[in-house]
Amino acid sequence: MSIKLLEHIRDELISSGAAANTPEFCRAWLGRSEGYIRTLRNHGTGPSVETLAICAHKLGYYADRLRGSERADHRAWVERLDRLKLLCDTAIARHAEAVWRAPDRMSA
Template sequence: MSVKLLEHMRDELISCGAVQNTPEFCEAWLGRSEGYIRTLRNHGTGPSVEALAICSHKLGHYAGRLRDGGNGQHLRLAEQFDRLKTLCDQAIAEHAERVWRAPDRMTA
């Protein structure tokens, strides 16, 4: 998992008006501090599974609510949220597979 994924999601949410800036994205969509992405970048690490799970759940929640709204703009936004949720879910799945496929875990 890479910080680039979070930056991509942040940029998408900014472009559709769901967030205004990075601190808001980190706090409202990842459940983290406003400097979360900056910290990840400085430490050369990727996002936590927990942050991705929080974001995925929130994207799914709002995609469903937007679909219930029914108008064209809401449906397009719901589709965009669904695509971002899929990216989160794929990153979580990749991380999970790396963990269970680790050689020291295969012997248990």
């Protein structure tokens, strides 16, 4: 899983006003410390599945809260949040499949 996914979600949420900056995004949307993305970059690693799951859940939660609204701006938010959640869900699914398809696990 790539850090680029988190950076894309962060940029979308910052540009739309749902997060003020990277530290707030890391704390509020990922449930991590404010330096989480910086730490990933320094270690050359990607986000954990748990982090993506937390982010996906929160994106879905707010999309569901707005889903029944008739307001055009709320409908636009639902589309944006659903799209970002799908990106997280897809990354989680890819990781899960890579784990169960690993050669040492295929014999079970």
